[in-house]
Amino acid sequence: MFKFINTIFGKPKQILQEKDRMKxxxxxxxxxxxxxxxxxxxxxxxxxxxxxxxxxxxxxxSAKLGAVGSFKHKGKSVLCLKPSTYMNLSGKAVKYWMEKENIALDNVLIITDDINLPFGTLRVKTKGSDGGHNGLKDVQNTLQTSQYNRFRFGVGADFGKGRQVDYVLGTWNDEEQKALPERLKKSADIIRSFVFAGIKNTMNQYNGK
Structure with missing residues (x-):
């Protein structure tokens, strides 16, 4: 009886649950x-x-600690989160939704701006430092690891000494505004690739393009 309850069509229940989790x-x-x-x-x-x-x-x-929405992509469920905690407390929202939805760390992707990359450069990584980014710093401190997937969108560094905050909190210039639609479309492609093809294949296909 115990064996029957904990198996479905001969497959251990735990294995089925893990397969669902990875989707x-x-x-x-x-x-x-x-x-x-x-x-x-x-x-x-x-x-x-x-x-x-x-x-x-x-x-x-609107939901706890952020705005959430979801969609399906080739049999996989994707939960999208825009934290409402402000940048410096982003990790709290990430951890809450990971635990609530039972999502593995390998299946998490964090999208962030990056002044260390030229505008429009797209780069996906599996680990790294916070690069001085307060949002990534809080995610790393909250999750207690720097080994999580991140998608860095280059915004450039066209600012003088002591003007970094004004720059990142500033609006896009005319040239950037014209280029954004194509870069956003490519970004959506990267997310779908991450979900379906995995992080390594996505890195090989899209990094620097």
């Missing part, structure tokens, strides 16, 4: 809430997810 993904766009931040460079994580939302035709709804 669930969490994609987090980092940013700050409120209209004052909406079109700033620091909010590119939100902007990428908003574009993905349009392509996949799902909606975001």
């Amino acid at each position: 669930k993904f969490l994609v987090v766009g980092l940013g700050n809430i409120g209209p004052d931040y909406e079109e700033t460079r620091h909010n590119i994580g939100f902007k990428v997810l908003d574009h993905l939302c349009e392509e996949e035709q799902f909606t975001f709804e």
Whole structure:
């Protein structure tokens, strides 16, 4: 009887649960809430997810610690999260939704702006330092690891000494605005590739393009 209860069609229940877990993904766009931040460079994580939302035709709804929306991609479930904790406390929202939805760390992707990359450069990594980014720093401290997948969207570093905060919290210039639609479309492709093809294949196909 015990064996029958804990197996389904001959497969251990635990194995089936783990297989289901590996089909669930969490994609987090980092940013700050409120209209004052909406079109700033620091909010590119939100902007990428908003574009993905349009392509996949799902909606975001207010929930605990953020706005969430979901869609299916080739048999896999993707939960998208825009934390409402402000950038410096992003890790709290990431951890909460990972635990609530029982999502493995390998299936988490964090989208962030990066001043160390030229504008529009897209780079996916499996680990690394926070690079001085307060959002990534809090994610690393909260999860107690630097080995999580991150998608870095280059915003450039066209600012003088002591002007970094003004730059990342500033709005896109005209040239950047024209280039953004194509870069956002490519970003959505990267997310779908991460979900379906895996992080390594995505790195090989898209990094630097």
